[in-house]
Amino acid sequence: MRETVVGQALGQIESEGLKPRPITRDLDWGIPVPVEGWDGKKLYVWFEAVIGYLSAAIEWAAITGQKDAWQDWWTNPAARSFYFIGKDNIFFHTAMWPAELMGAGEQFMELFTGESGKRLTLPYDVPANQFMNLEGQKISGSRNWAVWGRDFLSRYDPDPLRYYLTVTMPEYRDTDWDWEDFLHRNNDELVGTWGNLANRVLSFAVRNFEGRVPDPGPLTPQDEEIIRVVEGGFATVGAELEAVHLRNALGEAMRLATEVNRYLDQTAPWKTIKTDRQAAARSVYTALRCIDNLSILLAPFLPHSSEKLHAYFGYEKPLFGQQGVEEIQDELGSHKGLRYYPANASGRWEPSSLEAGRTLVQPQPLFKKLDPSIVEEERSRLGRPA
Numbered sequence: 001m002r003e004t005v006v007g008q009a010l011g012q013i014e015s016e017g018l019k020p021r022p023i024t025r026d027l028d029w030g031i032p033v034p035v036e037g038w039d040g041k042k043l044y045v046w047f048e049a050v051i052g053y054l055s056a057a058i059e060w061a062a063i064t065g066q067k068d069a070w071q072d073w074w075t076n077p078a079a080r081s082f083y084f085i086g087k088d089n090i091f092f093h094t095a096m097w098p099a100e101l102m103g104a105g106e107q108f109m110e111l112f113t114g115e116s117g118k119r120l121t122l123p124y125d126v127p128a129n130q131f132m133n134l135e136g137q138k139i140s141g142s143r144n145w146a147v148w149g150r151d152f153l154s155r156y157d158p159d160p161l162r163y164y165l166t167v168t169m170p171e172y173r174d175t176d177w178d179w180e181d182f183l184h185r186n187n188d189e190l191v192g193t194w195g196n197l198a199n200r201v202l203s204f205a206v207r208n209f210e211g212r213v214p215d216p217g218p219l220t221p222q223d224e225e226i227i228r229v230v231e232g233g234f235a236t237v238g239a240e241l242e243a244v245h246l247r248n249a250l251g252e253a254m255r256l257a258t259e260v261n262r263y264l265d266q267t268a269p270w271k272t273i274k275t276d277r278q279a280a281a282r283s284v285y286t287a288l289r290c291i292d293n294l295s296i297l298l299a300p301f302l303p304h305s306s307e308k309l310h311a312y313f314g315y316e317k318p319l320f321g322q323q324g325v326e327e328i329q330d331e332l333g334s335h336k337g338l339r340y341y342p343a344n345a346s347g348r349w350e351p352s353s354l355e356a357g358r359t360l361v362q363p364q365p366l367f368k369k370l371d372p373s374i375v376e377e378e379r380s381r382l383g384r385p386a
Helices: 002-015 051-063 087-104 107-112 149-153 158-167 179-208 221-231 233-242 246-267 277-297 303-312 373-381
Strands: 132-134 175-177 322-330 333-341
Touching: 051 322, 149 158, 158 179, 158 246, 158 303, 175 179, 179 246, 179 277, 179 303, 179 373, 221 233, 221 246, 221 277, 233 246, 233 277, 246 277, 277 303
Parallel strands: 132 175
Antiparallel strands: 322 333
C-alpha cells in the first residue's frame, strides 16, 4: 500500500504544477518508487521514520483512554502542526512527508477507522535551524567534539543549557557554542539580569513585610506603566513564539526584565523604606507583580527556575504537570513510555493577578554564578574520550 500511496502523492504534486525532486542516492535500505521514468530511484529510510509522528499520536490517544483524541490534530483542518528540525532534514519534512500524507488521502481513515471524507493534516510550518558548531569546529561525536547533555547536567543545571541554546540558536545562520560566551551569558544575563531581580525583591519582601506581598495602596502612574509594559509581553513574546522566532521571544522577555530592574533603580524601595514605608510597599508590590508575570513569560525557556519561582510566590499548584516513565501494555507486548500528566498544572499564558497579603516563601538563588575557570576546564575535555 505504501508504494501506491507515494506514487499517488507524487502524481498529485505534478498535477498541481510542481516537479518532484528525484532521489539520486541508491541506498540498499531504500524503498523503490514505482513511478514511470523513475526506474531505480528509491526513498530514503526517513520514509518510514516520519510515520512515527502519526503513530505516536495514535498510541498516546490509546494509552490515555481517548481513542479518537489524536484526530484533533491529524484530521482537523484548523489544526496547525509544527516540525522542528535541522536544515539537513528539510526535504523529508517539506516534500516526502507531505507526499505521504497527500497520497494517503481519505483511504487512511477509511481503512483505519472506517470513516470517510477525512484527510490527514499537512504540516503547517517547518522551522528548520541551521547548524551549531562548537568552539569554531563542526560538532563530531566520534571525535568527542560535542557538548553531551548528560555530561553537562552532571556539572550544571538544565536551565542555563536551555537558555544558551536559545540565545545562540542557529535560526538563520550557523552559530557557535563557545564556553567563554556561555560563562558570560550565565553570569551576566541569567544571574545578573533575571536571577538577581527575582531574588532581591522576594528576599526584601520576606524580610521587611512579614513574609507577605505588601498592600500597595493606590498605584502611581509610574507603577501602572511598568506593569502595563511587562503585561504587554504576553502579546509581544507570544507573537514571536507563534512565529517560531525563539531567540527574539527570549530576548523580548529578558528586555522586559531589564525594564523592571530600571524601575527598581528609580524607586529604590531599600532606601525609601527608611523614610516612607508605604512608598516602599507600593514599589515592592509593583516589582513582585512584574516578576510574577516574567516567570510565565520565561517559562517556555526556563521551566525549572520558573517553577521554583512560582513556588516562592506561595502558589500551591505547580506551573507544569508531572512526567514519568510508565510500563505500557499493548497488543505488541510491554514497553516503557515517557508520559506527561497535566492534571495539576496551573500555568496560563495570562497576566498575574497577584494579591496583597499572599504568603511568600524565603527564596534561594535561581541560578549559580560560574567561576571563569570552567572555560578552560570544559575546553580541555574536548577531543578526549568521553
